[in-house]
Amino acid sequence: MRKLNTTQKVVFAMGILSLLIGIFGRFNAWEYMEYFPFFYSGITMMWIAFLPQKKACCNPFKRKSVQKP
Numbered sequence: 001m002r003k004l005n006t007t008q009k010v011v012f013a014m015g016i017l018s019l020l021i022g023i024f025g026r027f028n029a030w031e032y033m034e035y036f037p038f039f040y041s042g043i044t045m046m047w048i049a050f051l052p053q054k055k056a057c058c059n060p061f062k063r064k065s066v067q068k069p
Contacts, residue, residue: 008049011049012046015041015045017042018039018045022037022042023039
């Protein structure tokens, strides 16, 4: 697992908190549309924390220049 910077740690922590709220709501008989947004957004935030930085972006469809001899 790679090291995360401060922003990624905050987003990851918010994701865990949202996920726990969603699980708490699920087991305390909340309505579906009351707990699911927390659950879904928490999972998404946890995934977003591990996306690569903009600086490290790689575009596989970018044309490479042809070197002339």
